[in-house]
Amino acid sequence: MGYQPEVCNRLMEKDQLDGVITFLAVANHLSFTRAALVLNISSTAVSKAIQKFEQRYGVVLFQRTTRSVVLTEPGAVLFERLQPAAADIGDALAHLSSYQARPTGTLRLTMTRFAMTLLVEPFVPEFYRAYPDVTLELSINEGTVDLASGPYDAGIRLGETVEKDMVAVRLTPELRWSVVGSPAYFARAGRPQKPEELTLHEGVIYRFVTSGQRHRWEFNRRGHDFLVDMPGRIVVNERASLLSFARQGLGLAYVADLEVAGDLAEGRLESVLRDYILPTVGAHLYFPAGTQAQPKLRAFIDMAKRKGLAF
Template identity: 50%
Template sequence: MSPPDPFTGLSAFLAVAEAGGFTGAAARLGVSPAAVSQAVKALEARLGTLLFVRTTRRVGLTEAGAALLARVGPATAEIASAIEAAGAMGSVPTGLLRLTVPRMAVPLVVEPVVAALRRSHPRIAVEIAVDDATVDVTARGYDAGIRIGEYVERDMVAVRLTRDIAWSVVGSPAYLDARGRPERPEDLTRHEAIRYRFPASGAIYRWEFERDGRALTVDPPGSLIVNDGDLLFSFARAGLGLSYVADIAVAAELASGELEQVLQPFLPRTPGLFLYFPRRAQDQPKLRAFIDVARAVLRKRSP
């Protein structure tokens, strides 16, 4: 009897781990939830250990499942990349391009670039996952991600997409007329801040400033806490308080006068948005096509 195929059941396992459940995994694989469940159970039986903890509300990885994902996820991504690269040599760019992006990048980069990519390379399918948390693209099976430069891991290839970011404290003219315009970071203690909670860590962001060449952080008071950048903008526009945001994300609101900047002499600049990906992925035709289109489109949109 020939030994069992070691890859049997792995696609179902990876899909459930990525989707967080059997229904989502089934939709992604194009099969029934029962088929996915059967494949995972067969894999667990073959390994002699449970890979998932199943409850009525969620499906989570066991310790064994997490250990398997940590090793198989990157290996599977490498295999898929190698197969796709081999098949695409000498042909037009094709295949599924999976990207993880923060919400801020959607109007600035994703919408214009993907629209142009689909027109010029219709054989490239695109899947976009919007997530403000830091994502390990290799472990999660993404081809590439977009993040602010300072959050890109150093072992990744990084391609600049936007200019540097000048951070801004913004509020509506109505709010600032009523509450006054802060002149120093310490003045924020007398204002209402719209605060941001990091999705992954759960920590609340402390506003960063610079004075006399030194870094300064302030944790301003505020009764509104969000984990979504769009809400920072919309609540500030509504006059509910001050928000700490990237200037490129609110350029239209600043130009129209809906929002006004304060404390500009104290605010830092940081690297802008970058596309990042593992070095092994840089020769994929679909990724090269995205980079070429992004450069062409964003060069025209840059001020």
């Protein structure tokens, strides 16, 4: 039948549900005393609730004697009609309670392409099979996302970008970084031996989505941090494109080793200057404190740990 607001409004305006539970208890047991025990109230309270219920509609629902309680004809008709509705309400509330125990509903996660490809995609098939009542909505967002103002349950970002009021679960160890280029690029332009030589090279530059700033490459020499404003005629705000252009020899790229592990192992890219770059905080799954109790998110976190993503 669907939601009928006019019916709901009518019930609320006249408080028509007041006394229904008491009526059903007495009608089920045909006893004010047993109804009081079931409802955990006094027999006097049950009697007063039934009297008020009868007075509201001007109908006697029970014939009472010192030895028995019997439904009148209107009482019997009302009981016959209310019983199925009461059963439906009970089933609906029981189903609502089940949300506390089993993962169900839609889990909405925001993440970068980096996190999607390397951290999430590998175990989504197993999660899909293990939790058939959970729908995953996975959104790629390269910029920072404020969970408090959006539709997402959780996000995955580098730990240093996660707001302090969020709960954060570490998914990777510290990230190691290096400058990479293709063998063809190094054959053409040579290999820089120190960061200062990068100004003589061409870079593929990442532009941060949230701030709009170009990435200034970060280095460290004997405990002193410094930046290099890398020249480059290709600027992108998406990591997959950054790596693709580097593989094609169009310039050097500043990347996490985790992003290019396959490329380095198979020789598509080669790394330089790694000794000049300090590790950074790894990727974290983050969410508001109240969200952690949701079984669907708890299941996602637990599987991430079982699959060896969380350290």
